[in-house]
């Protein structure tokens with residue numbers, strides 16, 4: 001039995017069945033590369049859903065983690081620590097917001113955003129108690145808590161998990177007209193991703209974010225931008241909203257904030273919104289802990305010093321151009337921004353899963369998103385040579401077809 005099979009067997013026996021990972025067991029990572037327990041090397045083209053933008057085990061981030069681990073890791077927010085302030089200072093300056101509230105997972109930061117905009121709606125805008133409405137986009141992915149799945153349009157995310165949280169209105173993604181129509185006097189916020197990752201790398205029409213900005217401002221509605229996946233360089237700008245220079249009222253970050261080394265997320269806004277929180281209103285035992293904050297400081301520094309947003313833009317443009325040249329009959333569309341690229345597989349050619357399996361056999365790790373899309377999102381530290389190595393292998397796989405067997409059809 002290979003070591004891989006041993007680990008797969010153990011995980012199958014003891015873990016809940018809530019994921020369907022590729023049968024690859026990883027034990028080491030460096031930059032954009034990872035190695036499995038049987039010594040095989042792969043180019044990681046998922047980067048933990050863009051949490052590892054800085055690359056695996058970046059030496060500067062490892063150093064910060066090691067030093068802080070030996071000094072102080074957790075104080076809770078009952079006391080101050082000497083890492084949280086400097087971290088939030090750096091994050092606020094990078095993102096251009098006055099205040100940040102640190103949490104751990106992305107979903108917690110989204111929950112924080114929901115609480116903030118509801119309270120703003122009730123206490124500042126003057127919406128009657130418990131009437132605040134939040135508008136969201138169809139196809140959204142904002143996390144997995146019971147409130148967040150309440151406004152998912154993905155049936156599986158909800159099936160069996162009700163009753164759901166009320167107060168959300170769903171409109172088509174990228175549709176400015178629908179947004180304006182959906183707004184009522186009780187609308188406190190529009191919460192959306194600027195580009196949908198989990199939905200299958202869905203890029204909205206040009207100019208949509210600018211219209212969102214105009215419409216929400218006109219109606220005194222907050223625009224909350226979930227950049228947990230698109231932020232921190234992934235799309236070729238530090239934040240995807242910068243593509244349209246349409247600054248949101250609040251920003252949610254997670255994933256790459258701490259370079260994939262530790263779960264750190266944050267909700268950012270100016271004082272007009274953040275001011276709704278008073279002592280005791282909200283919190284988290286681990287949020288703002290000095291270990292995560294020290295790692296976050298190093299991770300943000302790497303993003304800036306290594307100009308990873310610019311790299312994502314330059315390499316992403318070139319890489320997407322090369323993918324488009326492949327002219328595969330199995331591909332419907334190739335789309336994306338920066339190094340967040342989706343290759344949509346034609347239904348007649350099978351689902352994306354066997355393409356991902358064939359890529360893994362050739363040393364490229366991708367994960368299908370939904371049924372038909374293969375996502376390419378390597379670490380932003382990936383080199384052109386790394387991607388040049390991958391291109392012929394990707395071409396070989398995209399030329400394949402995994403047509404589903406059609407019973408009874410001859």
Ligand SMILES: *Cc1c(COP(=O)(O)O)cnc(C)c1O
Nearest residue numbers: 105106107141142143226228229
């Ligand atoms: C991953 C993700 C989340 C949820 O983050 P978790 O850390 O998994 O809770 C929320 N929004 C977007 C856009 C994401 O990609």
